Amino acid sequence: xxxxxxxxxxFLLAESREHPMHVGGLQLFELPDGAGPDWVxxxxxxxxxxVDIRSLFRRRPRGPVSSLGQWSxxxxxxxxxxxxxxxxxxxxxxxxxxxxELTSRWHGTLLDRHRPLWEAHMIEGLEGNRFASYTKxxxxxxxxxxxxxxxxxxxxxxxxxxLSAPWTQPxxxxxxxxxxxxxxxxxxxxxxQALSDVASxxxxxxxxxxxxxxxxxxxxxxxxxxxxxxxxxxxxxxFAAQSWSLSRIKxxxxxxxxxxxxxxxxxxxxxxxxxxxxxxxxPDTPLVSAVPVSLRQDDSASGNAVGLILCNLATTTEDPxxxxxxxxxxxxxxxxxxxxxxxxQILAMSAIPMVPLALAPIPGALQIVPRGFNVLxxxxxxxxxxxxxxxxxxxxxxxxxxxYDGQALNITVTSYMDNLDFGLTGCRRSVPHLQRLLAHLxxxxxxxxxxxxxxxx
Amino acid sequence: xxxxxxxxxxFLLAESREHPMHVGGLQLFELPDGAGPDWVxxxxxxxxxxVDIRSLFRRRPRGPVSSLGQWSxxxxxxxxxxxxxxxxxxxxxxxxxxxxELTSRWHGTLLDRHRPLWEAHMIEGLEGNRFASYTKxxxxxxxxxxxxxxxxxxxxxxxxxxLSAPWTQPxxxxxxxxxxxxxxxxxxxxxxQALSDVASxxxxxxxxxxxxxxxxxxxxxxxxxxxxxxxxxxxxxxFAAQSWSLSRIKxxxxxxxxxxxxxxxxxxxxxxxxxxxxxxxxPDTPLVSAVPVSLRQDDSASGNAVGLILCNLATTTEDPxxxxxxxxxxxxxxxxxxxxxxxxQILAMSAIPMVPLALAPIPGALQIVPRGFNVLxxxxxxxxxxxxxxxxxxxxxxxxxxxYDGQALNITVTSYMDNLDFGLTGCRRSVPHLQRLLAHLxxxxxxxxxxxxxxxx
Numbered sequence: 041x042x043x044x045x046x047x048x049x050x051f052l053l054a055e056s057r058e059h060p061m062h063v064g065g066l067q068l069f070e071l072p073d074g075a076g077p078d079w080v081x082x083x084x085x086x087x088x089x090x091v092d093i094r095s096l097f098r099r100r101p102r103g104p105v106s107s108l109g110q111w112s113x114x115x116x117x118x119x120x121x122x123x124x125x126x127x128x129x130x131x132x133x134x135x136x137x138x139x140x141e142l143t144s145r146w147h148g149t150l151l152d153r154h155r156p157l158w159e160a161h162m163i164e165g166l167e168g169n170r171f172a173s174y175t176k177x178x179x180x181x182x183x184x185x186x187x188x189x190x191x192x193x194x195x196x197x198x199x200x201x202x203l204s205a206p207w208t209q210p211x212x213x214x215x216x217x218x219x220x221x222x223x224x225x226x227x228x229x230x231x232x233q234a235l236s237d238v239a240s241x242x243x244x245x246x247x248x249x250x251x252x253x254x255x256x257x258x259x260x261x262x263x264x265x266x267x268x269x270x271x272x273x274x275x276x277x278x279f280a281a282q283s284w285s286l287s288r289i290k291x292x293x294x295x296x297x298x299x300x301x302x303x304x305x306x307x308x309x310x311x312x313x314x315x316x317x318x319x320x321x322x323p324d325t326p327l328v329s330a331v332p333v334s335l336r337q338d339d340s341a342s343g344n345a346v347g348l349i350l351c352n353l354a355t356t357t358e359d360p361x362x363x364x365x366x367x368x369x370x371x372x373x374x375x376x377x378x379x380x381x382x383x384x385q386i387l388a389m390s391a392i393p394m395v396p397l398a399l400a401p402i403p404g405a406l407q408i409v410p411r412g413f414n415v416l417x418x419x420x421x422x423x424x425x426x427x428x429x430x431x432x433x434x435x436x437x438x439x440x441x442x443x444y445d446g447q448a449l450n451i452t453v454t455s456y457m458d459n460l461d462f463g464l465t466g467c468r469r470s471v472p473h474l475q476r477l478l479a480h481l482x483x484x485x486x487x488x489x490x491x492x493x494x495x496x497x
Numbered sequence: 498x499x500x501x502x503x504x505x506x507x508f509l510l511a512e513s514r515e516h517p518m519h520v521g522g523l524q525l526f527e528l529p530d531g532a533g534p535d536w537v538x539x540x541x542x543x544x545x546x547x548v549d550i551r552s553l554f555r556r557r558p559r560g561p562v563s564s565l566g567q568w569s570x571x572x573x574x575x576x577x578x579x580x581x582x583x584x585x586x587x588x589x590x591x592x593x594x595x596x597x598e599l600t601s602r603w604h605g606t607l608l609d610r611h612r613p614l615w616e617a618h619m620i621e622g623l624e625g626n627r628f629a630s631y632t633k634x635x636x637x638x639x640x641x642x643x644x645x646x647x648x649x650x651x652x653x654x655x656x657x658x659x660l661s662a663p664w665t666q667p668x669x670x671x672x673x674x675x676x677x678x679x680x681x682x683x684x685x686x687x688x689x690q691a692l693s694d695v696a697s698x699x700x701x702x703x704x705x706x707x708x709x710x711x712x713x714x715x716x717x718x719x720x721x722x723x724x725x726x727x728x729x730x731x732x733x734x735x736f737a738a739q740s741w742s743l744s745r746i747k748x749x750x751x752x753x754x755x756x757x758x759x760x761x762x763x764x765x766x767x768x769x770x771x772x773x774x775x776x777x778x779x780p781d782t783p784l785v786s787a788v789p790v791s792l793r794q795d796d797s798a799s800g801n802a803v804g805l806i807l808c809n810l811a812t813t814t815e816d817p818x819x820x821x822x823x824x825x826x827x828x829x830x831x832x833x834x835x836x837x838x839x840x841x842q843i844l845a846m847s848a849i850p851m852v853p854l855a856l857a858p859i860p861g862a863l864q865i866v867p868r869g870f871n872v873l874x875x876x877x878x879x880x881x882x883x884x885x886x887x888x889x890x891x892x893x894x895x896x897x898x899x900x901y902d903g904q905a906l907n908i909t910v911t912s913y914m915d916n917l918d919f920g921l922t923g924c925r926r927s928v929p930h931l932q933r934l935l936a937h938l939x940x941x942x943x944x945x946x947x948x949x950x951x952x953x954x
Contacts, residue, residue: 058611081589123733123925126602127595129586131621132538138584145583149606154515154731154926164588165622274611276580468580469611 058275060150062157063184064176064440065191066143066281066463071169072199072431080164080171083203083430084127087162090205091121096181097207100156116156124158124207130165139166140279140475143174147440147465148277157181160206170435175206184439185420188454195427195434203430264414265323268316269448273467278474281438283459284485292485295492296361298368301419303488304460305329305371306364308417308451309353310484311477313363316355318476327353330413331371349374350413360484361491415449422454422461438463449474515732517607519614520641521633521897522648523600523738523920528626529656529888537621537628540660540887541584544619547662548578553638554664557613573613581615581664587622596623597736597932600631604897604922605734614638617663627892632663641896642877645911652884652891660887721871722780725773726905730924735931738895740916741942749942752949753818755825758876760945761910761917762786762828763821765874766810767941768934770820773812775933784810787870788828806831807870817941818948872906879911879918895920906931 071079095115102114130138142163151157157178164171177187194206264270289303298306308329316322329351351374354366420439427434438461439452448470452463462481466474528536552572559571587595599620608614614635621628634644651663721727746760753760765786773779786808808831811823877896884891895918896909905927909920919938923931 078589084588120925127588128599129588129622131541131584131586132535142585148609152605152732155733165586275609276612468577 058273059442059444060148060275061179061442062147062151062176063179063182063187063442064143064147064174065188066139066279066438066440067173067175067191067429068166068435068437069171069173069429069432070435071171072433075432080162081127083432084125084162086203086430087125087160087205088121090203090208093119093121093207097124097156097158099181101153101180119156123152123155124160125205126159126161128161128163130163134165134167136166136281137475139163139172140281143281143440144277144279144468146174146176147279148275148468151176151178158207171432173429174440176440179442184418184441184452188420188422188437188439191437192423192427195423195429197425197427199428199431199433201428201431263325264328264412265325267323267327267414268319268321268470269414270446271448271470272445273443273448274469276468277443278466278468278471279440280464280475280478281436281462282478282481283436283456283461284481286455286458286460288485288489289460292488292492296364296368296488298364299371300460301331302364302368302371303485304419304453305331305351305353305367305417306360306488307481307484308415309355309363309367310360310487311480312353312415313355314480314483315477319472322355325356326366327355327414329353329415329417331374332416332418333375349377351417353414359491360487364488364492415451416447417451418453419460420452420454422456424455424457426457436461441465443467515730516899516901517605517732518636518899519604519608519633520636520639520644520899521600521604521631522645523596523736523895523897524630524632524648524886525623525892525894526628526630526886526889527892528628529890532889537619538584540889541582541619543660543887544582544617544662545578547660547665550576550578550664554581554613554615556638558610558637576613580609580612581617582662583616583618585618585620587620591622591624593623593738594932596620596629597738600738600897601734601736601925603631603633604736605732605925608633608635615664628889630886631897633897636899641875641898641909645877645879645894645896648894649880649884652880652886654882654884656885656888656890658885658888720782721785721869722782724780724784724871725776725778725927726871727903728905728927729902730900730905731926733925734900735923735925735928736897737921737932737935738893738919739935739938740893740913740918741938743912743915743917745942745946746917749945749949753821753825753945755821756828757917758788759821759825759828760942761876762788762808762810762824762874763817763945764938764941765872765908766812766820766824767817767944768937769810769872770812771937771940772934776929779812782813783823784812784871786810786872786874788831789873789875790832806834808874810871816948817944821945821949872908873904874908875910876917877909877911879913881912881914883914893918898922900924 098115098119099113100116128142130142132138146159146161151159157180159176161174162171163174166172175187175191182190190206194204194208196204284307286300289300289307292298293300293303296303309327312327313322331349331351333349349371352366352370354363354370357363357366418439418441422437434456436459437454437456439454440463441450441452443450443466448467450465452465454461454463462478464474464477468474555572555576556570557573585599587599589595603616603618608616614637616633618631619628620631623629632644632648639647647663651661651665653661741764743757746757746764749755750757750760755763766784769784770779788806788808790806806828809823809827811820811827814820814823875896875898879894891913893916894911894913896911897920898907898909900907900923905924907922909922911918911920919935921931921934925931
């Protein structure tokens with residue numbers, strides 16, 4: 041998750057049964073050539089022997105919560121690695137469907153605060169000579185992007201490389217051993233200040249927002265329509281994931297003069313439109329998506345330096361090519377707003393549409409605070425070259441993110457080799473039949489191909 | 498769990514991450530003759546088709562918690578059976594050890610309060626031509642004994658009987674359809690009143706307790722030693738389970754003139770003694786166990802009508818036969834105290850040693866309130882004849898219970914056919930290597946056999 045207008049402690053304070061505040065990653069692997077039936081189990085045992093655990097993964101929160109900000113970090117001196125690292129199996133018939141069901145369950149349960157806030161699962165029993173891993177880390181420890189970077193760094197471009205566990209990895213290349221270098225949430229400090237400035241004057245911040253985003257004509261903050269996605273949520277989750285070929289997406293982009301990100305957004309827009317039409321729940325005005333834009337200056341894995349663009353998803357437009365054109369235009373306007381701004385200004389502006397989320401825990405706030413946007417859609421660049429885990433080739437890597445009150449669905453996309461890997465995380469009750477969005481995403485891409493490249497495309 | 502000196506709502510109010518308030522049952526089955534690889538999956542699908550769900554399993558709590566007792570029950574009109582009933586699998590090598598590990602994890606996660614408070618798992622991948630089920634029900638809905646009765650009633654003495662799901666079962670034979678017959682917690686009403694009487698005068702209740710239990714010389718309430726089991730707990734659980742042959746236990750009982758319950762307690766005493774010696778944590782004075790005694794007048798499955806005996810476990814006595822004699826004498830004294838008392842009086846007295854548990858959520862209370870006892874050990878009679886689930890024979894049934902702050906370990910035992918099935922549920926952090934108690938239980942029984950029946954016994 042790119043940003044949250046709250047302090048690290050607030051990730052803990054805001055957490056409840058309905059709002060687990062952890063991010064996850066689901067990864068699919070191909071078993072290495074000649075791997076026997078015990079390969080996953082043997083690899084799991086080997087992981088358990090990697091006991092040189094980085095301080096980040098030894099930290100646990102120390103309460104009690106007597107007032108805001110009273111949480112601190114302490115080190116767990118008797119870390120029970122078998123508790124954190126688990127071997128699991130899929131029930132028959134062991135399809136991706138069973139894997140997504142299990143991931144949904146895991147993602148809906150809270151982490152134990154008496155221990156360092158993470159869990160890692162090795163999963164056997166996946167059909168097609170594959171296995172999977174699911175990793176879960178509290179947002180107070182790492183944001184989603186940093187968590188994915190860390191997972192990737194435990195993999196190797198060399199199939200013959202030794203096994204290496206994410207919890208033994210340094211937080212960032214080169215600068216790891218600097219004191220505090222892997223302190224969670226450093227990047228939030230500025231945002232925290234910026235938010236407290238705007239949020240301290242509720243009436244003023246809406247005025248300020250409309251002024252700041254004045255250029256984004258079609259997508260002013262707080263004009264997003266009411267939708268089925270913007271409701272209070274429950275604790276159970278549904279997770280769906282699938283990969284699409286980047287060459288298909290790039291071909292459409294080339295044909296339409298649009299970026300990969302534009303096509304990805306157009307796929308989401310088409311899928312959400314069809315899903316809501318089926319549910320008889322499509323709003324009369326276009327859905328607005330919040331799209332984080334990375335402001336990272338280096339390859340640092342920690343921090344949350346991200347700006348936010350509000351994108352008109354044009355969900356009321358029937359024609360796929362026209363819808364794409366509107367999305368593309370909206371993203372261009374959004375990017376122009378940031379031109380020439382300092383990082384601090386970008387952060388302050390980006391915080392504004394998030395304010396309703398920060399207010400969501402207050403009963404009734406969802407009814408009275410206008411919606412900043414309808415759905416958060418992130419695209420996080422991933423590795424281009426094939427990666428290996430103990431000799432097993434990574435097939436796909438899917439982010440599992442955090443729905444909030446008022447944001448019942450999250451779409452996070454990452455790239456790997458020639459694929460875009462989509463991860464859709466929703467509240468199990470508010471977003472029924474979430475997995476149908478996968479079929480709609482495929483239809484949306486096929487419709488774009490037809491519209492942009494012609495029937496033979 | 499036989500009793501708790503709190504109202505139904507308080508089971509919800511007292512619940513936290515550290516103190517999940519659900520009871521569970523783990524059941525092992527033998528696959529029927531000729532069952533194919535899809536048998537468990539097929540049975541699971543068939544279970545999902547049993548949608549005529551009793552009202553008890555449709556109820557969900559309605560908050561919010563604004564003050565004590567404000568919870569009410571409401572019906573879930575869109576019950577999502579696939580959420581509650583789950584198919585799971587064991588990782589390799591699929592031993593009972595992996596099953597206990599998975600059960601431990603499930604038992605440590607909270608139920609979703611936005612839904613009816615129960616979950617049922619079918620588990621495939623268990624070695625030895627077996628499968629298992631794990632069921633979890635919130636204590637606010639059913640106490641442990643009632644939950645086990647309900648599970649048993651969904652089984653049949655007839656191997657050819659049709660599959661029948663626990664959630665389609667009536668709550669009690671005969672009287673089911675009476676309005677309110679399956680209302681949770683009816684049996685608690687008297688206890689609630691009794692407790693509020695004794696607890697309203699903190700100083701007086703200790704005096705009253707000592708007077709009431711005057712006859713139980715060695716086991717006065719609030720004289721239990723400080724021990725490693727009587728500490729604040731965390732949310733993660735360890736569950737261990739094993740069966741022992743009733744004929745072995747009865748033979749020792751016959752030789753020593755003791756009951757099955759006495760021998761069961763002596764096994765626990767021997768095991769706890771050895772476990773604490775190994776941990777260098779055996780108290781200088783004997784551990785005191787609370788042993789619930791059923792006061793049921795009929796076979797009603799609801800209600801919590803149970804009296805409590807405090808038993809001196811004689812853990813400082815080295816000789817197994819002498820230890821058994823002390824336990825037997827303590828239980829006899831305990832039972833005599835109740836002679837001629839009304840059910841109301843028994844309930845009021847039984848509530849007294851539980852008071853520290855009710856106070857445990859208050860910070861610091863564990864340090865200042867004397868311990869009523871060190872460990873709760875329950876023996877719940879179970880079915881004598883072989884039972885079947887969709888043609889699969891039940892091999893064992895193990896209660897999974899609730900540790901509390903100050904009660905880090907719970908031992909609940911049930912009988913089935915010619916076995917006593919032990920279920921040990923502990924806090925994963927406070928009771929390390931819980932599974933070692935299984936080996937110590939076997940050693941304790943073997944020591945008793947040697948001491949009472951001689952080396953040839």
